[in-house]
Amino acid sequence: MTQTLRALTLKLLTLVGILLATLGPARAETWTVAFEELLPPYSFAIDGEMTGIDVSIIRTVLAEAGVTMEPRPTSWARVVHLVETNAVDVGFQFVDTLDRRQRFHLVGPIRKGVTVVLARQNSMQPITSLADIGGLRVGTVEGFRYTPEADRLVAARQNDVHNNLTLVRQLLAGRVDAVLGDRRTLLFLARAQERLDEVTVKLEVATLPRFVGIPFERQDRMLRFSQALERVLARGDIEAILDGWADLPGQLDSFKTRPRSALSSTIASTGNSSIGTRQ
Numbered sequence: 001m002t003q004t005l006r007a008l009t010l011k012l013l014t015l016v017g018i019l020l021a022t023l024g025p026a027r028a029e030t031w032t033v034a035f036e037e038l039l040p041p042y043s044f045a046i047d048g049e050m051t052g053i054d055v056s057i058i059r060t061v062l063a064e065a066g067v068t069m070e071p072r073p074t075s076w077a078r079v080v081h082l083v084e085t086n087a088v089d090v091g092f093q094f095v096d097t098l099d100r101r102q103r104f105h106l107v108g109p110i111r112k113g114v115t116v117v118l119a120r121q122n123s124m125q126p127i128t129s130l131a132d133i134g135g136l137r138v139g140t141v142e143g144f145r146y147t148p149e150a151d152r153l154v155a156a157r158q159n160d161v162h163n164n165l166t167l168v169r170q171l172l173a174g175r176v177d178a179v180l181g182d183r184r185t186l187l188f189l190a191r192a193q194e195r196l197d198e199v200t201v202k203l204e205v206a207t208l209p210r211f212v213g214i215p216f217e218r219q220d221r222m223l224r225f226s227q228a229l230e231r232v233l234a235r236g237d238i239e240a241i242l243d244g245w246a247d248l249p250g251q252l253d254s255f256k257t258r259p260r261s262a263l264s265s266t267i268a269s270t271g272n273s274s275i276g277t278r279q
Contacts, residue, residue, distance in 0.1 A: 031089035037073030065228035077143035109209030139179035
């Protein structure tokens with residue numbers, strides 16, 4: 001009887017070994033992450049590789065959680081939709097609003113951003129407060145939220161476009177009087193087109209925290225991301241990332257030496273065809 005049990009045990013262990021060898025090493029856990037594909041210096045591609053401040057931050061936090069990132073770069077409106085419909089694990093970067101907190105988790109903040117009103121250098125429109133944009137043609141990005149007052153003043157969103165590149169192009173072409181957006185992104189795009197001297201920041205609207213969105217259905221992901229973010233913040237990793245991206249002119253000069261970067265290719269190929277269109 002004992003020999004029979006030993007024989008059965010040996011066969012069982014052999015089968016388990018074969019099965020484990022067939023399966024190979026365990027695969028690393030991967031989370032799908034949606035974000036705007038053209039939001040420099042926060043998220044954009046160089047030589048087909050997604051990079052930027054926010055991409056670096058999210059990769060660092062996910063690595064702390066023992067997870068790898070599967071990037072899903074897309075339009076901002078699509079990012080919002082994917083998070084709302086539980087189609088991805090994580091989306092970034094969101095401004096905190098009540099309606100968003102009612103639709104999905106907001107975790108963070110991961111950093112802050114400065115929202116501004118940008119106009120042409122030769123503009124004669126006096127803009128000293130948000131109230132001054134009320135009667136102007138103001139360009140915005142579809143799905144973006146700015147501040148409650150700014151959102152109210154541009155409630156009709158008649159000049160919504162697909163991304164910030166089109167936004168800057170509209171402004172330079174005179175199709176809108178001013179645009180709302182992140183200071184670093186708008187100036188980065190204007191300088192990338194060698195037209196920085198043609199625009200000016202008319203008004204700093206607000207400095208706002210930026211958050212990560214996670215579907216309500218993925219509570220476990222929310223908890224793991226939140227805990228990993230706390231550890232990363234405590235170590236100063238995010239501060240180090242922000243410091244590494246502090247030199248905007250230097251970043252752009254280095255960036256423009258890469259002939260096939262996604263942003264330079266987009267700027268070169270888009271031309272004026274996107275100006276004035278709602279995408």
